[in-house]
Amino acid sequence: MKNSLMHLPKAELHLHIEGTLEPELILELAARNGITLPFPSLEALREQYEFSDLQSFLNLYYANMAVLITEADFADMTRAYLRRAKECGVRHAEIMFDPQAHLARGIALETVVDGIHSALSSSEAEFGISTGLIAAFLRDETEDSALAVLEELLAIDAPIIGIGLDSAEVGNPPSKFIRLFQRARDAGLRLVAHAGEEGPASYVVDALDLLGVERIDHGIRSVEDPALVARLVAEQIPLTVCPLSNVRLRAVDTLAEHPLPHMLAAGMNVSVNSDDPAYFGGYAGTNFEQLEDVFGWGAAAALTLAGNSVRSSFASQERKNELLADIEQWGAAQD
Numbered sequence: 473m474k475n476s477l478m479h480l481p482k483a484e485l486h487l488h489i490e491g492t493l494e495p496e497l498i499l500e501l502a503a504r505n506g507i508t509l510p511f512p513s514l515e516a517l518r519e520q521y522e523f524s525d526l527q528s529f530l531n532l533y534y535a536n537m538a539v540l541i542t543e544a545d546f547a548d549m550t551r552a553y554l555r556r557a558k559e560c561g562v563r564h565a566e567i568m569f570d571p572q573a574h575l576a577r578g579i580a581l582e583t584v585v586d587g588i589h590s591a592l593s594s595s596e597a598e599f600g601i602s603t604g605l606i607a608a609f610l611r612d613e614t615e616d617s618a619l620a621v622l623e624e625l626l627a628i629d630a631p632i633i634g635i636g637l638d639s640a641e642v643g644n645p646p647s648k649f650i651r652l653f654q655r656a657r658d659a660g661l662r663l664v665a666h667a668g669e670e671g672p673a674s675y676v677v678d679a680l681d682l683l684g685v686e687r688i689d690h691g692i693r694s695v696e697d698p699a700l701v702a703r704l705v706a707e708q709i710p711l712t713v714c715p716l717s718n719v720r721l722r723a724v725d726t727l728a729e730h731p732l733p734h735m736l737a738a739g740m741n742v743s744v745n746s747d748d749p750a751y752f753g754g755y756a757g758t759n760f761e762q763l764e765d766v767f768g769w770g771a772a773a774a775l776t777l778a779g780n781s782v783r784s785s786f787a788s789q790e791r792k793n794e795l796l797a798d799i800e801q802w803g804a805a806q807d
């Protein structure tokens with residue numbers, strides 16, 4: 473069974489494209505762009521990949537973005553992710569990027585968007601992966617900054633399907649971004665937000681009630697609030713859980729102690745995602761495999777998780793039906 477988890481058709485809904493930048497590609501792009509990195513060798517760079525919390529990861533994640541300069545850099549990074557995602561059975565991917573992080577480095581929005589989009593536009597033909605692009609806003613920046621960047625994205629008619637909220641969570645609650653999400657809703661965009669990763673369950677409630685998000689990224693701390701759990705189950709609100717990320721950022725001590733089994737058993741709509749796979753020890757398929765290693769769930773749980781990922785996506789109903797049929801076929805082959 474474990475071997476075939478890589479072939480289980482799945483959707484990836486929580487993925488930061490900048491978090492797919494592998495150390496080898498970082499060094500290659502640094503050389504291509506004549507950039508001197510603080511950690512100039514593969515070994516020196518790899519030694520930095522020990523994290524104590526979200527912020528310690530974000531520091532390295534933002535620093536490594538320095539190698540992304542040209543449209544081709546963004547396209548190469550995106551194509552490398554799609555190639556790996558295909559090997560993991562990913563058939564639909566909703567990909568976040570951090571426009572503010574690149575604008576702050578003096579990179580034009582068009583360079584970022586056109587580079588990523590050039591890889592996404594050939595993804596179905598090249599990799600069999602349908603895609604959607606989500607602009608994620610940095611919650612440790614001001615709402616005015618986010619609003620200005622959203623207006624710029626709309627002005628250039630950026631091919632985004634939605635907006636999200638990421639970066640340092642604690643102290644930057646959803647209530648800071650009510651106008652941003654209102655503006656995005658008015659523009660017809662889909663709405664997601666990170667909540668309940670390091671922040672409290674009340675941030676999940678506020679993301680739903682104050683921002684009107686359709687999906688929660690992470691959401692693991694929801695389990696601390698029984699009333700919220702009951703609501704998430706009743707309304708089947710999707711939570712895009714990232715097990716290996718939670719272990720590496722010490723949101724949970726070990727995979728064995730991850731709340732995912734409890735969330736599944738409670739009937740919550742959870743999916744499995746890789747978040748920042750180049751930093752957290754594996755892509756979507758590896759997340760599935762390590763869960764199977766630790767929990768020994770068998771095919772039924774894998775089918776539920778993959779089905780949830782497809783149903784919770786923003787893909788067309790036609791595409792969802794196609795992928796759900798493929799998942800069913802994978803299940804029949806396990807019997």
Ligand code: HPA
Nearest residue numbers: 488638639640666747748
């Ligand atoms: O896991 C994450 N959490 C918050 N912000 C992020 N930005 C990239 N990855 C993450």
Ligand SMILES: [Zn+2]
Nearest residue numbers: 638666689747
């Ligand atoms: Zn994330």
